[in-house]
Amino acid sequence: MTTTSMSSDASGGAANASSLADPRRASWWVLAIFLFPALAVYVGLTAYPAFRTFYDSFFTIEGLDATFVGLDNYRALMSDETFWVSVRNTFIWSFVAPVLDVATGLLLALALYAGVPFARFLRVAWFTPVLLSYVVVAILWTWIYNYDWGVVNLVLRALGLDALVTSWLGNPNTALAALIVTHAWKWAGFNMVVCLAAIHSLPSEVLEASELDNCGWGAKLRYVIVPMLRPTLLNLYILAFIGKMKIFDLVWIMTQGGPLWATETVSTYVYKRAFNWNTFDLGYPSAIASVWFVVVCGAVIILNRLLATRERLEY
Secondary structure (H helix, E strand, O other), rough: OOOOHHHHHHHHHHHHHHHHHHHHHHHHHHHHHHHHHHHHHHHHHHHHHHHHHHHHOOEEEEEOOEEEOOOOHHHHOOOOOHHHHHHHHHHHHHHHHHHHHHHHHHHHHHHHHHHOOOHHHHHHHHHHHOOOOOOHHHHHHHHHHHOOHHHHHHHHHHHHHHHHHHOOOOOOOOOHHHHHHHHHHHHHHHHHHHHHHHHHOOOOOHHHHHHHHOOOOHHHHHHHHHHHHHHHHHHHHHHHHHHHHOOHHHHHHHHOOOOOOOOOHHHHHHHHHHHHHOOOOOHHHHHHHHHHHHHHHOOOHHHHHHHHOOOOOOO
């Protein structure tokens, strides 16, 4: 082979390589075209509002007038008693309610897995509340908790337990617990479906071995099923925790944070300071939202570290 032919082959190979590379470079433009609508929506509806909230927290904003106040809003926040009450209530929601949600969902899933009568009907009935909006759920449970003709008090009176009859949403000692039960009723079906799918995906060999060892349901649940479901249960808990940290709609419709701030959450307090109170200042609620954003992110990171599975479970 001559030198000329070798050089022509090399130049031809380089040309072919460059022609193959050109479509790859052009594909980035196609990718950018398809990504631009989603990025525009994200920047316009998520990134910019978040940045603007942080920015506004350093100002006193009254109408169109903005006065720079530095860290004054954050200093005022530290001495705001209502804010700390809302933080306490939100943390109760976030740490206690997910346990109830996930535990109820697991129990319902175990009932279906064990083959209770009318399993198909119960699966649909238990999942139906997930499909209902918060408005419907709130109105429904407001009727259930009604002092005069609510189902709860009617049952208590029928059982002769008149001493336990109370205004569940009007009593500061029971209002928060009543809302937590309502929220658990709505989301137990979702946790049930996830847990049921996880149970059916467990290796049958392990479950059959436990049955051969005469392992009862309690022991099987404690030593076999729950340990193997641990990653699923932890993920459900973290998802529920994030949702509870920003709970707003159910509380607002049923109690609006009352009575006496007994059900006030950070989200409802931000809304009140921004739109309901006659302060006409968007800077202070922006400071509350900024602080809570950092708290939620930090809490999620800590939970992931503390509850992460240290050793991968192998079947």
